[in-house]
Amino acid sequence: MKGEDDSSGGIQSLDAALRLLAEMAGRREAVSLSELARDCAMPPSKVHRYLASFLHAGLVVQAGRSGKYDLGPGAIRLGLSALARHDFVNRTADALPDLVERTGLTALLSVWGTQGATVVRWERAAVPTVTSMGLGTVMPLLNSATGRAFLAWAPQAPLQSVLQAEMGRATGDLPCDAAGVAALVAPMRKAGFAWVDGRFIPGLVAIAAPVLDWQGEAQAVVTLIGTDPALAEAQGATVAALREFASTLSFA
Numbered sequence: 001m002k003g004e005d006d007s008s009g010g011i012q013s014l015d016a017a018l019r020l021l022a023e024m025a026g027r028r029e030a031v032s033l034s035e036l037a038r039d040c041a042m043p044p045s046k047v048h049r050y051l052a053s054f055l056h057a058g059l060v061v062q063a064g065r066s067g068k069y070d071l072g073p074g075a076i077r078l079g080l081s082a083l084a085r086h087d088f089v090n091r092t093a094d095a096l097p098d099l100v101e102r103t104g105l106t107a108l109l110s111v112w113g114t115q116g117a118t119v120v121r122w123e124r125a126a127v128p129t130v131t132s133m134g135l136g137t138v139m140p141l142l143n144s145a146t147g148r149a150f151l152a153w154a155p156q157a158p159l160q161s162v163l164q165a166e167m168g169r170a171t172g173d174l175p176c177d178a179a180g181v182a183a184l185v186a187p188m189r190k191a192g193f194a195w196v197d198g199r200f201i202p203g204l205v206a207i208a209a210p211v212l213d214w215q216g217e218a219q220a221v222v223t224l225i226g227t228d229p230a231l232a233e234a235q236g237a238t239v240a241a242l243r244e245f246a247s248t249l250s251f252a
Contacts (some may be wrong), residue, residue, distance in 0.1 A: 001018060006202050007169045009058055014171070016042065016046070017038075017050050017053075017054075019040055020036060020040055020042075020047065020050050020051075020054075021038055021059065021071075021075070022053070022159040022230040023036060023040050024036070024060070024069065024070070024071055025071060025075075029054065029070070030063055030066065030068035030069060030244065031066075031068055031069055032066075032067065032068050032069070033047055033048060033051065033069065038053075039208070041244060045068055045121045051069055053070075053071075054072075055251070056073050057070055057074055058073050058074030059071070059075045059078075060072050060073075060075070061073075065212065069191050075156050080166060086219050088211050088213065088251075089109070089111055089120065089219070091249055092109055092121075092211050092220055092222060092249050093109055093120070093121040093225070095245070096109060096121055096123040096222070097123055097217050098145040098243070098245075099222070099224070099241065099245045100123045100124070100125050100154075101125075101243075102241050103125075103224060103238050103241050103242070104125055104126065104127070105125050105224045105225065105226045105227075105238065106122075106123065106125045106129045106131075106148070106168050106221050106224070106225050106230075107122075107123045107125075107135070107222060107223065107224050108121065108122050108123070108222075109121035109123075109220055109221070109222055109223075110139060110146045110150075110161070110220065110221045110223065111120075111219070111220050111221075112154060112158060112218075112237040113138075114138075114142065115138045115162075116138045116139065116147075117133065117136055117138060117139040117140075117141065117144070117146050117147050117150050118136065118137070118139075119136060119138075119139065119146075120135065121135070122134055122135055122205060129225050129226060129227065130203065131202070136228060138183060140166060140197050141159065141162055141163055141166050142163075142166050142167070142174045142175065142181075142184070143196060144176055144196055144206065145194045145195050145196040145206035145208035145223055146194075146206070146208045146221050146223045147186070147207070148184065148185060148188055148194035148195075148196065149193070149194040149206065149208040149209065149210050149218065149221040150179060150210075150218060150221060151163070151184070151185045151189050151194075151222075152185040152189045152194055152210070152218075153189070153210040153212065153216075153217060153218035153221075154210070154217060155217050157195075163181070167180075167181070176230070191234050192209065192243050193207055193208060193209045193234075193239055193242060193243055194207070194208045195207045195208070197229065197232065197234040203227055204225055204226070205226055205227060205228065205229055205232055206223055206224065206225045206226075206229045206231075207223065207224050207238070207239055207242055207248075208221050208222065208223040208224075208242075209221070209222055209242050209243050209245070209246035210222075210250070211243065211246050211250050212246075212250040212251060213250075215250040222245060222246050224238065
C-alpha cells in the first residue's frame, strides 16, 4: 500500500487540504461545510477537520450567524506575498520566444512608460518582418494594436495626456472624442484582443493581447506582427495562441 506521503503523488492529506482552499478561493462568497464537502467530493467529517486546522492557522474565518466559512487574514497575507513577487514584465519577456516559435511571427512586449506604450522586448521570428520599429519605439494609442490594447485594458488616468494629444490630431476614421474611443475598443475588449490592419505601418497586420494583473488591468501588452490579413481573424489559430499566452501569464 502506498504511504500518505508517497513521492509519486505528493502528500495526499495536503493535496486534499489545498483542494479545499482552492475551492474557497474560486468562490465570490462564504461557503458552508456541506457545500464544500459536496463540491470537493469529501466526507463532511473530513472537511470539518481540515477547516478546524485552517481556522487555527488563520487561513479561514467562520461567520458567527451563518456558520459559513471564508478565506481569512492568513490567506490574504499569502496572496499578497505572491502578488508582490510576481514580475509580469520579466516573466512575459522570458516566455516570448515560445510564442514566436509557436506562431512563426515576430513578437514584441510593451509597457506603459512616460512617453506612452513603449516596446521593451523584441523577439524576431525565423523569417523576420521588415520594419523600422525596435526597442524603445513608442506606439500610438489610436492606430496600433498595442496602443488599442492599452486603451481597452490599462488604467485610463495615465493614458489621458497621450490620448488627448492623439485625438486632437486624429484624421480619417480615427476617433476624435471619448465616445469614438469607446466605440473603437468595445469590440476588441469583447473579443479579448486588439488588432490593426496596416494603418500604423502600411502592409503590416498586428494583433495584441494584455497581460493582466489581479485587478484585471494591463501591466504589459504582447503583440504579434505579420503581413497576412488573416492574422487578425478572431477564430484563427494565431489569435487563439496569443490569447492563451497572455492569459497564462496574467493574474486575472
